[in-house]
Amino acid sequence: xxxxxxxxxxxxxxxxxxxxxxxxxxxxxxxxxxxxxxxxxxxxxxxxxxxxxxxxxxxxxxxxxxxxxxxxxxxxxxxxxxxxxxxxxxxxxxxxxxxxxxxxxxxxxxxxxxxxxxxxxxxxxxxxxxxxxxxxxxxxxxxxxxxxxxxxxxxxxxxxxxxxxxxxxxxxxxxxxxxxxxxxxxxxxxxxxxxxxxxxxxxxxxxxxxxxxxxxxx
Amino acid sequence: xxxxxxxxxxxxxxxxxxxxxxxxxxxxxxxxxxxxxxxxxxxxxxxxxxxxxxxxxxxxxxxxxxxxxxxxxxxxxxxxxxxxxxxxxxxxxxxxxxxxxxxxxxxxxxxxxxxxxxxxxxxxxxxxxxxxxxxxxxxxxxxxxxxxxxxxxxxxxxxxxxxxxxxxxxxxxxxxxxxxxxxxxxxxxxxxxxxxxxxxxxxxxxxxxxxxxxxxxxxxxxxxxxxxxxxxxxxxxxxxxxxxxxxxxxxxxxxxxxxxxxxxxxxxxxxxxxxxxxxxxxxxxxxxxxxxxxxxxxxxxxxxxxxxxxxxxxxxxxxx
Ligand code: SF4
Ligand code: SF4
Ligand code: SF4
Numbered sequence: 001x002x003x004x005x006x007x008x009x010x011x012x013x014x015x016x017x018x019x020x021x022x023x024x025x026x027x028x029x030x031x032x033x034x035x036x037x038x039x040x041x042x043x044x045x046x047x048x049x050x051x052x053x054x055x056x057x058x059x060x061x062x063x064x065x066x067x068x069x070x071x072x073x074x075x076x077x078x079x080x081x082x083x084x085x086x087x088x089x090x091x092x093x094x095x096x097x098x099x100x101x102x103x104x105x106x107x108x109x110x111x112x113x114x115x116x117x118x119x120x121x122x123x124x125x126x127x128x129x130x131x132x133x134x135x136x137x138x139x140x141x142x143x144x145x146x147x148x149x150x151x152x153x154x155x156x157x158x159x160x161x162x163x164x165x166x167x168x169x170x171x172x173x174x175x176x177x178x179x180x181x182x183x184x185x186x187x188x189x190x191x192x193x194x195x196x197x198x199x200x201x202x203x204x205x206x207x208x209x210x211x212x213x214x215x216x217x218x
Numbered sequence: 219x220x221x222x223x224x225x226x227x228x229x230x231x232x233x234x235x236x237x238x239x240x241x242x243x244x245x246x247x248x249x250x251x252x253x254x255x256x257x258x259x260x261x262x263x264x265x266x267x268x269x270x271x272x273x274x275x276x277x278x279x280x281x282x283x284x285x286x287x288x289x290x291x292x293x294x295x296x297x298x299x300x301x302x303x304x305x306x307x308x309x310x311x312x313x314x315x316x317x318x319x320x321x322x323x324x325x326x327x328x329x330x331x332x333x334x335x336x337x338x339x340x341x342x343x344x345x346x347x348x349x350x351x352x353x354x355x356x357x358x359x360x361x362x363x364x365x366x367x368x369x370x371x372x373x374x375x376x377x378x379x380x381x382x383x384x385x386x387x388x389x390x391x392x393x394x395x396x397x398x399x400x401x402x403x404x405x406x407x408x409x410x411x412x413x414x415x416x417x418x419x420x421x422x423x424x425x426x427x428x429x430x431x432x433x434x435x436x437x438x439x440x441x442x443x444x445x446x447x448x449x450x451x452x453x454x455x456x457x458x459x460x461x462x463x464x465x466x467x468x469x470x471x472x473x474x475x476x477x478x479x480x481x482x483x484x485x486x487x488x489x490x491x492x493x494x495x496x497x498x499x500x501x502x503x504x505x506x507x508x509x510x511x512x513x514x515x516x517x518x519x520x521x522x523x524x525x526x527x528x529x530x531x532x533x534x535x536x537x538x
Contacts, residue, residue, distance in 0.1 A: 054533065086533040094537060098529055107372040113306065114287075115297035133294045134283020137302050139223045140371035143450075145525050153283060202536055205449065205528035207372075214532060 047123035048159065048168055049102060049187030049211025051194065051201075056181035056216075057095040059083050064097070066176030070163045073155070078148040080157045081173055097182060099157035099173070100125060100146045101210030107141035121167035122159070123211065129153040143207035159184070187211045220460070221374070221523040227281035232364045232516040233393070234274030235309065236386060237509070239357035240394015241401075242267040242316055244422075246350035248398070248415060249323070253343050257325045258409035263398045264320035270397070271313055271360070301370045305363040312356035319349045361390035364516075374523040375450040376457035381437040382519070388433055389478075392426035393512035395419060396482065396505035403502040413494060416501070423486040423504065427479050434479075438462060453526035460522045470518055478511010 064081045067073070071080070081099045088094065102125045109117040109125060116131035117138065127138075132153035139147045139154075147154050160171040174182045183190055194201045194215045204212045245263035248256050282288040295306040322328055323346065331338045338345070365383030372378060399419060402411040411419075441458035445451035461470040485504025489497040 054536070084529045084533060086530060086537055088537040094533065096529065096533060109299075111300045111302065111371060113297055113300040113302040114294045131287075131294075132284070133288040135288070135302060136223050137300070137367075137371065139373070140368075140377075140523070141373045143373045143526065143528055145373070149283060151283065200536070202532060204532050207450075207528070214536065216536075 046168075046186050047102075047104065047188070047211055048185060049123070049190065049213070050098070050174075051183040051185075051187075051190040051213050051215050052096045052098060053181045053183075054094045054096050054214055054216045056179045057083070057097055057177075058179055058181075059085065059093075059095045060179075062176045062178065063173035063182060066172045067099070067157070067160075070172040071160060072163070074150055074152075077150040077155050080148075080155070096214055097173070097177075098144070098204065098212055101144055101204065101208070101212040102157075102159070103211065104209035107143065107208050108138035108147055111137045111141040113137065116154070120161070124159045124161060124167055125156075126158045126161060127154050127156060129155075143205060144210065187213075219524060220465075220521045221525075222521075224520055224523075226517070227277040229517040229520045230513070231274040231278045232367075232386065232520070233513045234270040234277075236361050236364050236390030236516075237393040237397055237512065238267040238270030238274070238316075239312070239361035240391040241270065241397040242312075242319075242357045242394070243354045243391065244395045244398040244419070245323075246319075246354045249350055250347060251415060251418070252412070253347075255412060256409060256415065257323070257328070258405050259398070259402050259411065261320060261323035261325065262405060263401045264316060264323050266397055266401060267357075267394075268313065268316045268320050271309060271316070275309055275313070301363065301366045305360070305367055308356060308359045308363055312353065312360050315349060315353040315356055319346065319353050322346060322349075358387075361394075362387045364390065368519070368523070373525055374457075375444070375454035375526055376441060376519070376523050378450075378454075379437065379440060381433060381440065385430065385433045385437055386516075388426055388430045389512050389515055392423065392430060392482070393509055395422055395426065396508035396512070399423075399501050399505035400509070403498050403505070406498055416497065417490065420486040420489045420497075420501075423482055423508075424490070427483040427486070427508075431479055431483075434474075449526035449528045449531040452531070453524055457522045457524055460524075461518060466518050466522055469514065473514035474511050474518060476511075477507045478515060481507030482511070 061083065064079050064083070067080050073080070081097050083095050083097050085093055085095045102123055104123070106117070106119065106125050109119060113135065114131045114133050116128045118126060118128070120126050129152060134149060134153055136149060139145065147156050149155065159165065159167070161167065163172065165171055170184055174184045191201055191213060194213070199215050199217050202214045204210050204214060241263050245260045245267065249260045279285050279288050288294050291306060291310060295303045297303055322331065328342065332342060362383050365386030368374070368377035369380065369382050438458050438461065441454045442462065444454035446455060460466045482504040485500045485507070489500045489504070492500065
């Protein structure tokens with residue numbers, strides 16, 4: 001191997017390392033201000049969330065239907081709420097109805113390249129359909145498989161903001177449940193209330209710090 | 219149950235982007251090793267890299283729900299907390315630099331530039347080397363990014379490991395070398411690959427395949443032994459199980475392991491052992507195996523990327 005070749009290879013390696021690390025550094029420093037801005041905007045003052053009661057839900061799907069109706073979901077839009085069923089050791093069936101958890105630290109918002117997802121008043125995580133390009137990265141990012149897609153954009157629960165409900169007011173699913181299986185409110189209050197009644201209270205998971213808890217009278 | 223939200227377009231893009239990156243780096247390497255030889259192989263390989271990445275990006279854009287909005291890069295890729303944003307800009311820059319490099323690497327273009335332009339006659343080779351190095355750096359970024367995109371998604375346990383970008387980067391390099399080998403075999407009449415470079419490429423293949431086998435083994439081992447008491451751990455283990463002994467296992471073992479790793483490794487070793495003899499067929503066979511295997515790897519890793527059933531598992535734990 002001649003000297004020129006060695007030199008050229010060394011230059012290549014050095015160049016690759018230098019430029020690679022510049023790109024990564026630029027990435028890290030660029031990403032930080034964006035986060036800081038969100039935190040400083042003070043939008044997320046009181047975080048609202050859902051409390052779902054596994055002992056009260058009968059699986060009637062009124063919540064799913066009310067959500068579809070009042071949010072005027074098109075036929076090609078999947079349901080925003082889903083019922084999960086599980087059996088206990090005696091074979092008794094329990095259900096919970098869940099939608100977006102309006103997480104404290106939403107992965108969906110972090111990965112969206114278009115900045116189409118934001119956390120707005122009452123901590124509601126909302127998608128701006130005019131910015132969404134439909135890359136479906138948010139589906140891969142959400143630990144709860146919440147984002148779904150129609151022919152227009154991503155679609156998910158926005159606590160009925162799009163249907164005209166004000167931030168913090170009761171969404172249509174909650175009003176539609178005749179069995180009292182769904183509650184919506186400042187999440188800390190809901191948790192404190194259930195705990196004070198000695199009810200079980202379990203967060204639906206840890207990832208992204210979801211604002212949805214399962215409860216049930218003990 | 220398989221992951222079906224991202225299907226063949228993203229899978230093919232991850233493959234084409236990686237392969238293009240590897241090919242550009244190998245072509246630049248060939249150019250830097252000997253700036254006067256292999257002019258046709260270098261330029262054709264660079265064009266092959268440009269076409270791979272270009273076609274991959276096009277597939278990705280067409281897969282979007284709103285492709286037209288998607289091509290407004292500055293608007294739709296403006297949120298720098300997302301690796302997709304870095305990837306889009308990185309791939310865009312790579313495409314520009316690679317295209318310029320590929321263009322001036324074309325022998326007739328280069329000859330004309332040298333004839334007509336005194337300055338280029340003196341500095342042309344240096345310019346090409348600098349562009350090659352910048353292009354190679356961008357290629358390293360694009361190759362690693364294809365894995366980072368999956369790693370940083372965060373909702374899929376199988377992908378949520380730094381081993382995935384490592385695996386995809388190594389695989390990108392080895393499919394890239396394979397693409398240059400295919401180019402060299404096709405052009406062997408017009409621009410025969412010198413023995414020295416041919417031996418270097420075979421050694422590179424051996425090193426990359428051994429490295430890839432090691433990374434793949436550790437990756438699967440980590441996933442299979444993930445903590446089974448958490449939803450994420452269970453999902454990671456079932457995903458890896460799909461590949462190792464589940465519904466994707468036949469494809470995984472035959473395409474990824476045998477075609478993509480065992481065949482290229484065997485062929486490279488045979489080629490090295492054959493020394494000065496004509497190794498064209500051996501090289502072609504190994505390279506095609508590597509390309510098929512590398513493509514299969516992206517498809518299978520995507521398909522096996524299932525979510526954990528966090529809500530169901532929380533319920534089950536409650537009801538125990
Ligand atoms: S549940 Fe999923 S979609 Fe909803 S805020 Fe959390 S990460 Fe985003
Ligand atoms: S599908 Fe839309 S909302 Fe989801 S990450 Fe892509 S651009 Fe953002
Ligand atoms: S309306 Fe109430 S009871 Fe019926 S499925 Fe929904 S949460 Fe359950």
